[in-house]
Amino acid sequence: MNRIALLLILCISFTQAQTKDEQMLRKIYNEALSNGKSYEWLQHLSLTIGHRLSGSVNAELAVNYTKNELKSIKGVNSWLQPVMVPKWVRGLPEFAYIETKNGMTTTVPILALGGSVATPASGIKAELIEVKSIEDLQKLDPSQVSGKIVFYNRPMQDELINTFESYGGCVDQRYAGALEAGKLGAIGVIVRSVTLANDDYPHTGSMSYGDLPVSKRIPAAAISTNGANLLSSILSLNPKTKFYFKQNSQVLEDVESHNVIAEIKGSQYPDEIILVGGHLDSWDVGDGSHDDGAGVVQSMEVIRLFTELGYTPKRTIRVVLFMNEENGLRGATKYAEEAKRKNEKHILALESDAGGFTPRGFSFDTNQANYDHITQWKSLFEPYYIHLFDRKGSGADVGPLKDGKVVLAGLRPDSQRYFDHHHSERDTFDAVNKRELELGAATMAALVYLIDTYGIQE
Amino acid sequence: MNRIALLLILCISFTQAQTKDEQMLRKIYNEALSNGKSYEWLQHLSLTIGHRLSGSVNAELAVNYTKNELKSIKGVNSWLQPVMVPKWVRGLPEFAYIETKNGMTTTVPILALGGSVATPASGIKAELIEVKSIEDLQKLDPSQVSGKIVFYNRPMQDELINTFESYGGCVDQRYAGALEAGKLGAIGVIVRSVTLANDDYPHTGSMSYGDLPVSKRIPAAAISTNGANLLSSILSLNPKTKFYFKQNSQVLEDVESHNVIAEIKGSQYPDEIILVGGHLDSWDVGDGSHDDGAGVVQSMEVIRLFTELGYTPKRTIRVVLFMNEENGLRGATKYAEEAKRKNEKHILALESDAGGFTPRGFSFDTNQANYDHITQWKSLFEPYYIHLFDRKGSGADVGPLKDGKVVLAGLRPDSQRYFDHHHSERDTFDAVNKRELELGAATMAALVYLIDTYGIQE
Numbered sequence: 078m079n080r081i082a083l084l085l086i087l088c089i090s091f092t093q094a095q096t097k098d099e100q101m102l103r104k105i106y107n108e109a110l111s112n113g114k115s116y117e118w119l120q121h122l123s124l125t126i127g128h129r130l131s132g133s134v135n136a137e138l139a140v141n142y143t144k145n146e147l148k149s150i151k152g153v154n155s156w157l158q159p160v161m162v163p164k165w166v167r168g169l170p171e172f173a174y175i176e177t178k179n180g181m182t183t184t185v186p187i188l189a190l191g192g193s194v195a196t197p198a199s200g201i202k203a204e205l206i207e208v209k210s211i212e213d214l215q216k217l218d219p220s221q222v223s224g225k226i227v228f229y230n231r232p233m234q235d236e237l238i239n240t241f242e243s244y245g246g247c248v249d250q251r252y253a254g255a256l257e258a259g260k261l262g263a264i265g266v267i268v269r270s271v272t273l274a275n276d277d278y279p280h281t282g283s284m285s286y287g288d289l290p291v292s293k294r295i296p297a298a299a300i301s302t303n304g305a306n307l308l309s310s311i312l313s314l315n316p317k318t319k320f321y322f323k324q325n326s327q328v329l330e331d332v333e334s335h336n337v338i339a340e341i342k343g344s345q346y347p348d349e350i351i352l353v354g355g356h357l358d359s360w361d362v363g364d365g366s367h368d369d370g371a372g373v374v375q376s377m378e379v380i381r382l383f384t385e386l387g388y389t390p391k392r393t394i395r396v397v398l399f400m401n402e403e404n405g406l407r408g409a410t411k412y413a414e415e416a417k418r419k420n421e422k423h424i425l426a427l428e429s430d431a432g433g434f435t436p437r438g439f440s441f442d443t444n445q446a447n448y449d450h451i452t453q454w455k456s457l458f459e460p461y462y463i464h465l466f467d468r469k470g471s472g473a474d475v476g477p478l479k480d481g482k483v484v485l486a487g488l489r490p491d492s493q494r495y496f497d498h499h500h501s502e503r504d505t506f507d508a509v510n511k512r513e514l515e516l517g518a519a520t521m522a523a524l525v526y527l528i529d530t531y532g533i534q535e
Numbered sequence: 536m537n538r539i540a541l542l543l544i545l546c547i548s549f550t551q552a553q554t555k556d557e558q559m560l561r562k563i564y565n566e567a568l569s570n571g572k573s574y575e576w577l578q579h580l581s582l583t584i585g586h587r588l589s590g591s592v593n594a595e596l597a598v599n600y601t602k603n604e605l606k607s608i609k610g611v612n613s614w615l616q617p618v619m620v621p622k623w624v625r626g627l628p629e630f631a632y633i634e635t636k637n638g639m640t641t642t643v644p645i646l647a648l649g650g651s652v653a654t655p656a657s658g659i660k661a662e663l664i665e666v667k668s669i670e671d672l673q674k675l676d677p678s679q680v681s682g683k684i685v686f687y688n689r690p691m692q693d694e695l696i697n698t699f700e701s702y703g704g705c706v707d708q709r710y711a712g713a714l715e716a717g718k719l720g721a722i723g724v725i726v727r728s729v730t731l732a733n734d735d736y737p738h739t740g741s742m743s744y745g746d747l748p749v750s751k752r753i754p755a756a757a758i759s760t761n762g763a764n765l766l767s768s769i770l771s772l773n774p775k776t777k778f779y780f781k782q783n784s785q786v787l788e789d790v791e792s793h794n795v796i797a798e799i800k801g802s803q804y805p806d807e808i809i810l811v812g813g814h815l816d817s818w819d820v821g822d823g824s825h826d827d828g829a830g831v832v833q834s835m836e837v838i839r840l841f842t843e844l845g846y847t848p849k850r851t852i853r854v855v856l857f858m859n860e861e862n863g864l865r866g867a868t869k870y871a872e873e874a875k876r877k878n879e880k881h882i883l884a885l886e887s888d889a890g891g892f893t894p895r896g897f898s899f900d901t902n903q904a905n906y907d908h909i910t911q912w913k914s915l916f917e918p919y920y921i922h923l924f925d926r927k928g929s930g931a932d933v934g935p936l937k938d939g940k941v942v943l944a945g946l947r948p949d950s951q952r953y954f955d956h957h958h959s960e961r962d963t964f965d966a967v968n969k970r971e972l973e974l975g976a977a978t979m980a981a982l983v984y985l986i987d988t989y990g991i992q993e
């Protein structure tokens with residue numbers, strides 16, 4: 078065979094491979110958009126079950142629902158992985174007001190931060206000290222902080238295009254604000270909600286007291302952005318303004334919950350596991366449709382798409398619906414421990430936990446060789462308007478699997494609206510668009526298909 | 536100077552130019568996202584004024600409001616360009632039901648198509664003939680159609696990623712359905728709403744009777760997709776099912792309206808005009824926020840961004856807010872006629888008329904040389920997640936300017952949600968996200984800046 082003939086054959090087989098992959102991606106997207114089941118699943122999870130905080134009855138309903146739905150997919154085996162999770166309860170009512178003059182009050186919307194202690198039963202009323210950051214707080218003399226409520230009011234940066242970067246630049250005051258203020262003798266913490274929207278919805282989220290002794294743990298709540306702006310204006314007129322809030326949150330004993338796992342065994346390399354997942358738990362406001370109902374049903378849809386299309390995977394395709402991402406990451410930790418114990422070999426772990434919006438691409442946590450390997454498929458994704466490939470991270474739940482070999486990845490949907498909804502009463506089913514959700518599921522399935530077909534670089 | 540030194544200098548000046556452009560784009564996006572005015576303008580246009588059908592009082596309120604707002608921007612000159620527009624009025628109430636048995640009725644939501652004649656005052660009741668297309672209808676014997684209501688029920692194709700392509704594949708039954716059915720003796724037309732959502736909102740839109748004599752012009756209305764699905768099911772059970780509808784729409788005399796024009800004169804090439812625009816008119820349902828309030832305020836924002844940033848354009852930057860895109864294109868036609876008469880030289884005409892969603896890129900109607908010229912700037916747009924550049928068209932209002940020289944362009948926002956809202960009661964301000972709108976304006980301004988700086992290929 079001469080070299081030209083060889084080249085020709087190589088070209089033809091390359092073209093055929095391209096065509097086969099192109100065809101498979103087209104089938105995946107067609108099935109997801111025309112007969113997709115993710116939206117119907119999400120409707121049940123969001124509207125019939127509702128929010129799903131770890132340790133709640135709803136969380137267990139979601140565990141059973143998704144396990145059974147996965148089991149009903151032909152050829153799929155599903156089971157539960159037990160894990161102990163924290164049980165924090167809000168204990169309504171929560172209530173706050175600004176006291177502009179003696180007896181003159183304006184109520185403002187608050188939500189206790191997840192993990193926060195309660196106020197005394199009669200609430201807390203004190204003067205405030207407004208700061209823009211933990212660093213600003215730490216520059217103050219403890220006498221300026223002691224006996225006061227610390228008001229963290231650094232807004233998200235609106236110039237950043239990727240709103241997750243703005244979130245990253247702001248979330249420390251929510252997570253560690255009470256810890257740092259407690260050290261200086263503050264009696265409570267009010268944190269500006271981590272959202273780019275100016276509205277009346279407070280956004281909760283996790284916080285930690287670190288190893289602060291129980292006596293120094295002070296209650297912390299998020300205030301809506303409109304509330305924060307109002308409070309800041311009033312403080313600029315009268316720094317002696319007092320703030321009152323009352324909340325009844327508490328941490329109970331850990332309870333047993335579960336990760337939901339389902340898989341199709343690989344036909345050629347059953348020991349190579351390709352994981353797709355999201356997290357089943359949500360905060361206890363709204364219905365957790367975007368965070369992370371979307372990721373849950375998209376992951377379920379990936380496995381349904383393959384069985385529906387009659388595709389026999391070479392490698393094992395496993396769906397993992399993690400419990401307790403929001404306030405403990407216990408499900409992800411447990412899953413990784415068990416995987417290590419069983420010496421399981423994961424080659425890809427892909428999470429969807431950034432909302433059910435139009436997918437733009439993926440972020441990877443992997444080496445250059447695998448990144449190059451994956452980005453050679455870029456042109457296959459272009460017909461689906463998937464252009465974004467970077468190495469800026471993956472997902473919280475797949476993180477614990479990191480071992481220097483597995484390719485960790487996160488689906489990257491359009492991020493503009495995400496923090497309008499995140500951890501608030503606005504995270505509801507009506508904010509999810511059916512096609513956007515389905516496109517995300519198809520995009521995940523497309524990557525899974527390619528990794529299943531071509532493997533990863535060792 | 537040796538060649539290496541020369542090369543070095545060329546490299547440095549190229550780098551500096553890149554840096555200058557990168558900096559300018561960063562400034563544009565920062566200003567739009569941090570201090571943007573488009574959302575506030577849209578709020579007024581949508582919530583204070585409301586929908587703006589050509590010839591309506593609201594349309595004139597919008598003309599005056601936008602002209603005055605543009606005039607208030609420092610250094611901007613604004614004026615009105617008179618144009619005669621059609622005045623079609625809906626004339627409520629509209630009403631429809633399916634008669635499943637004699638006397639047993641189910642109401643379904645309809646909206647008269649724009650331009651349709653009324654039914655007789657007592658309405659129309661007749662059997663239906665369901666078809667999937669005009670081609671299907673034309674295969675029928677006139678006896679099968681005569682005296683009946685033709686029900687066009689071809690859904691939008693959900694597999695296409697760009698929903699405008701699905702729209703293009705479906706809209707003929709709305710536009711020409713009554714014309715073709717009238718020729719065969721039908722007495723009315725009901726058209727499935729051109730949307731991908733399954734809901735209870737009918738979507739109106741333009742239709743034409745061509746040169747059909749007045750006596751053959753039959754009333755046409757859109758039915759919601761849920762209504763269409765219900766009707767189709769009922770017909771499959773009983774093909775003799777009757778349908779009743781009544782509408783009071785009519786065409787009145789043409790009235791005078793206006794295009795709104797505003798510009799900053801170019802400092803070096805004032806005769807080279809860069810046009811950005813959208814259309815002021817909307818349908819008479821919802822408030823026209825996405826179609827095309829978004830395009831209007833984004834175009835206004837382009838010129839505000841330049842003045843706010845103290846940027847002195849080399850070429851003339853002109854905003855044109857066109858009247859009557861929806862049912863006549865009279866504003867665009869008039870503008871192009873006047874431009875030709877005055878021998879004006881447009882080098883770019885960029886329209887935003889595809890919704891206020893996250894911008895993905897641009898479509899161009901231009902030659903290869905200019906497309907290559909523009910796409911060399913792709914990397915400048917990537918930090919803003921703008922990846923989409925194609926040559927698949929531009930916008931309806933800029934179309935009449937086509938002369939083989941001017942670069943025609945359309946902003947291309949994410950298209951997934953657009954047709955959920957388009958021409959229906961769901962096209963409302965609350966469906967627009969502030970940041971998405973602002974990103975669109977900044978993306979337009981970025982292209983305008985680059986064309987202003989580097990011109991186009993002659």
